[in-house]
Amino acid sequence: MSELTLTVMRLGFLAVLWLFVIVAVQVIRSDLFGTRVTQRAARRGADQSRPPQQRQQQAQNQRQQPQNNRQRRGAPTKLVVAEGSLTGTTVALQGQTITLGRAHDSTIVLDDDYASSRHARIYPDRDGQWIVEDLGSTNGTYLDRNRLTTPTPVPIGAPIRIGKTVIELRK
Amino acid sequence: MSASNTSTISSVGAPSRRNTELALLVFAVLIPVFAYANVGLAKDGSLPAGLLAYGLGLGLLAGIAHLIVRKFAPYADPLMLPIATLLNGMGLVFIWRLDLEPSLGKAMAPTQLMWSTLGVALFVAVLVVLKDHRILQRYTYISMVVALVLLIMPVFFPGINGAKIWVTIPGVGSLQPGEFAKIIITVFFAGYLMVKRDALALASRRFMGLYLPRGRDLGPILVLWVLSLLILVFETDLGTSLLFFGLFVIMLYVATERTSWIVFGLVLSAAGAVFVSTFEHHVKDRVDNWLNPLALVNGGVTETAQTMYAFGSGGMFGSGLGQGYSRLIGGIAPKSDYILATVGEELGLAGLMGVLLLYGLLIERGVRTALAARDPFGKLLAIGLSGAFALQVFVVAGGVTGLIPLTGMTMPFLAQGGSSVIANWALVAILLRISDTARRPAPSPAPSTDAEPTQVVRTQ
Numbered sequence: 297m298s299e300l301t302l303t304v305m306r307l308g309f310l311a312v313l314w315l316f317v318i319v320a321v322q323v324i325r326s327d328l329f330g331t332r333v334t335q336r337a338a339r340r341g342a343d344q345s346r347p348p349q350q351r352q353q354q355a356q357n358q359r360q361q362p363q364n365n366r367q368r369r370g371a372p373t374k375l376v377v378a379e380g381s382l383t384g385t386t387v388a389l390q391g392q393t394i395t396l397g398r399a400h401d402s403t404i405v406l407d408d409d410y411a412s413s414r415h416a417r418i419y420p421d422r423d424g425q426w427i428v429e430d431l432g433s434t435n436g437t438y439l440d441r442n443r444l445t446t447p448t449p450v451p452i453g454a455p456i457r458i459g460k461t462v463i464e465l466r467k
Numbered sequence: 468m469s470a471s472n473t474s475t476i477s478s479v480g481a482p483s484r485r486n487t488e489l490a491l492l493v494f495a496v497l498i499p500v501f502a503y504a505n506v507g508l509a510k511d512g513s514l515p516a517g518l519l520a521y522g523l524g525l526g527l528l529a530g531i532a533h534l535i536v537r538k539f540a541p542y543a544d545p546l547m548l549p550i551a552t553l554l555n556g557m558g559l560v561f562i563w564r565l566d567l568e569p570s571l572g573k574a575m576a577p578t579q580l581m582w583s584t585l586g587v588a589l590f591v592a593v594l595v596v597l598k599d600h601r602i603l604q605r606y607t608y609i610s611m612v613v614a615l616v617l618l619i620m621p622v623f624f625p626g627i628n629g630a631k632i633w634v635t636i637p638g639v640g641s642l643q644p645g646e647f648a649k650i651i652i653t654v655f656f657a658g659y660l661m662v663k664r665d666a667l668a669l670a671s672r673r674f675m676g677l678y679l680p681r682g683r684d685l686g687p688i689l690v691l692w693v694l695s696l697l698i699l700v701f702e703t704d705l706g707t708s709l710l711f712f713g714l715f716v717i718m719l720y721v722a723t724e725r726t727s728w729i730v731f732g733l734v735l736s737a738a739g740a741v742f743v744s745t746f747e748h749h750v751k752d753r754v755d756n757w758l759n760p761l762a763l764v765n766g767g768v769t770e771t772a773q774t775m776y777a778f779g780s781g782g783m784f785g786s787g788l789g790q791g792y793s794r795l796i797g798g799i800a801p802k803s804d805y806i807l808a809t810v811g812e813e814l815g816l817a818g819l820m821g822v823l824l825l826y827g828l829l830i831e832r833g834v835r836t837a838l839a840a841r842d843p844f845g846k847l848l849a850i851g852l853s854g855a856f857a858l859q860v861f862v863v864a865g866g867v868t869g870l871i872p873l874t875g876m877t878m879p880f881l882a883q884g885g886s887s888v889i890a891n892w893a894l895v896a897i898l899l900r901i902s903d904t905a906r907r908p909a910p911s912p913a914p915s916t917d918a919e920p921t922q923v924v925r926t927q
Contacts, residue, residue: 305505306787310814312498313821316553319494320546320828323487324835 371424372452372465380461381407389426389465393419396458397431410435410459418450418465426450426465435459484545485537491549492533496526499556502788506564509789524580525556528587539594540903544836547902550829551895554880555583555888557822560788561809562883565802568794575802575883582885586892593896600901604844607658614652617644618694618711622701631702632875645707646877646890649714649859650897653851656715660722661843668723691715696739703749705740706862706874710855712736717854718847721837750872757872770796774808774867778819785815802883804875807867822881823864830857833898839905849901852894 375394377385387394387403394403397415406415412433421427429447430437437444438457450456456463500522507515515521529552536543563576597603603610621631621644633641660667695708716732719725744754755762760772767773773796780786791812796805811819833853840846859879866873877887 302505302509302787302790305508306785306790309498309502309505309788310784310817310821312501313814313818316491316494316498317821317824317828319491320550320825323484323491323546324828324831327484 370452370467372426372467374466375404375418376464376466377404378455378462378464380459382461389420391420393417396463397433404463406458406461408459408461411461415458416444416456418456418463421449428456433458483541485533485541488536488545488548489533491545492529492552495549495553496522496529496556498553499525499560502557502560503563505787506560506567506789509787510564510567521559525552525559528552528584532587532590535591535594536899540899542906542908543899543903544832544906546832547829547895547899550825550832551880551892554822554825554829555586558806558878558881558883558888559583561806561881562802564789564813565793565806565809567789570794571801578885579883579888582888583892585885586889589889590892590896593893594900597897597900600845600848600897600904601842603654603848604658604661607655610651611655611659614648614655615694617648617651618698618707620644632704632707643884643886645704645710646886647893649710649855650852650890650894652711653714653718653848653855656718657844657847657851660718660847664722664843667719668725692735692739696743700743700747703747704875705750705753705872706859706866706876708739709736709862709874710858710876712739713858714851714855717858718851721850722847744872753872753874757869760869770805771869771873774805774811775869777808777812778816778868781812781815781819783816785811785813785818788813803877804863804873804882805867806882807864807878810881811868823860826856826860826864826879829853829895830860832902836898836902836905840901841905845901845904849898852898856891856894 372389374389375387377383382404385404392403395414395417396402396404396406396411397413398406398408398411399413402414412431412435414431415433416428416430416437418426418428426449427447428437428439428444428450430444435458439448439450440454450465452465452467454464500518503521504514504518507513507518529548532548532552536548559576559579562579563574565571566574566576620634624631624633624635632643632645634644635641692712695712698704698708698711712732713736716728716736719728719732744750756764756769756771760769760775762769777791777793777796780792785791791809793801793805793809793812796808801809807819807822810822814821830853833849833856837846837849837853840849856879859876862871862874863876863878863882865871866876877884879891880888
């Protein structure tokens with residue numbers, strides 16, 4: 297057998313052995329992160345009564361929407377739950393009002409003992425600036441450390457605290 | 468436009484992962500076949516004659532094991548079987564490769580293949596017969612007696628190469644009961660500690676940051692310590708005594724969550740090792756070899772130094788399969804205890820690390836099974852079995868690489884040795900059984916009787 301063949305086989309064997317180890321680790325990895333993240337178009341209420349075709353169109357519109365948003369620089373594109381039982385949940389911001397609370401028709405249904413059923417809402421004003429407004433909740437909504445009394449503009453990255461849940465707007 | 472894209476995170480319903488296992492198994496059979504071809508090409512310049520038979524044989528064993536797992540333990544861990552198959556297959560190739568050296572005595576690969584077949588048969592038997600690992604809990608004290616008998620038995624048989632760990636049955640061959648005792652005593656520890664752990668964990672005084680257990684709770688650990696010392700003295704086997712004592716300390720720690728047990732264990736085993744190595748001739752030799760590997764013995768350096776030479780000549784990427792000089796290791800057991808030296812020389816540091824990682828992954832899956840298990844007995848049993856496996860790998864690999872004095876133990880699956888390969892297949896089968904129970908999705912609750920529509924009962 298030529299020297300070259302044996303060298304190729306020698307290195308090839310090591311490569312195959314390590315490939316097995318890496319594949320095994322990948323299997324473990326898929327076992328560890330055994331959760332599925334599903335994107336869904338969640339417009340509650342009106343959305344459900346529409347025929348599926350229209351929904352598809354809507355989905356296409358949604359895909360085009362971010363391009364329009366991108367023209368305005370520095371605007372947040374998503375809302376992220378940073379703390380609390382819903383940690384990791386994100387909602388894309390596309391000009392719609394987001395309602396927060398324990399009520400089942402809220403955009404983000406808070407599973408939090410300190411939240412009211414209709415706790416707060418976050419909406420864009422005419423200039424595209426995002427505003428948070430407390431809806432008369434029992435325990436209050438806090439922006440940074442201040443309890444909200446009036447609708448207040450939300451800077452990017454500022455924590456909005458509702459009970460044990462913390463929400464941030466991010467780019 | 469007022470639609471929002473919400474993402475929800477839901478846990479995936481536990482998949483059985485059997486197809487993953489099958490794919491990995493095919494991979495795990497092909498790697499040793501590749502190695503086998505490589506050795507043949509390097510030694511003779513042609514593909515070895517038995518290539519097809521070997522590949523088919525290994526594939527058949529793996530296939531049967533896989534089908535049995537699919538049938539009897541469908542939710543078991545997908546990694547353990549492929550890793551065990553790969554290690555066993557590589558071990559067969561390495562033993563066959565050493566058989567090609569005429570200076571190393573008679574061929575052992577065919578016998579090892581037979582033992583591996585028996586091992587897989589036991590693997591199948593355990594999975595088929597043992598429907599639930601909690602059945603083992605009933606045999607706590609019986610297994611203690613059986614394990615003690617197995618441990619003490621070799622004392623009455625003549626020693627081989629200085630260590631009395633064999634039971635010789637005339638006409639059949641020799642058996643290492645310690646390998647089986649390892650599994651059986653884990654069953655005892657798991658059953659015993661499950662009952663006693665509260666007494667061991669809570670009834671203790673705090674002294675200098677350590678929890679000191681009561682004297683009567685300290686009893687079992689002292690008995691075990693004395694027993695492992697007796698094994699060390701009468702069977703002159705450092706490995707087995709280290710394995711059993713270490714196993715007990717690991718399981719005590721896991722059961723009670725008290726760090727003081729680790730401290731006690733380390734102090735006691737250090738004291739025992741120093742005590743015995745000063746008095747016992749055989750153990751003293753091993754320690755001397757470890758401390759002064761370059762000392763001249765019988766006109767040459769010690770085996771420890773020779774294995775170091777082998778590792779050194781292998782370097783980073785090894786000399787290639789079949790192209791090493793591990794026949795020059797003058798040891799008594801190049802195919803069993805020192806097989807790791809051949810791996811290190813012919814596959815180099817890269818290959819050796821790969822093999823050690825495979826062991827690590829197998830142990831990790833065992834520990835993971837213990838974490839996932841729902842019942843305390845299963846938890847303790849899984850951690851004990853993977854702990855015993857880990858200790859064995861550590862004792863052998865540490866001994867061969869010169870980290871600790873060498874002890875006569877076999878590298879699980881890789882090294883030549885019938886008892887070892889059979890016992891370790893059984894060990895993997897029990898771990899798979901526990902992991903099947905642990906990963907099985909919870910049964911859906913029975914429909915409530917209250918949910919049925921209310922009936923009107925007319926009383927008049």
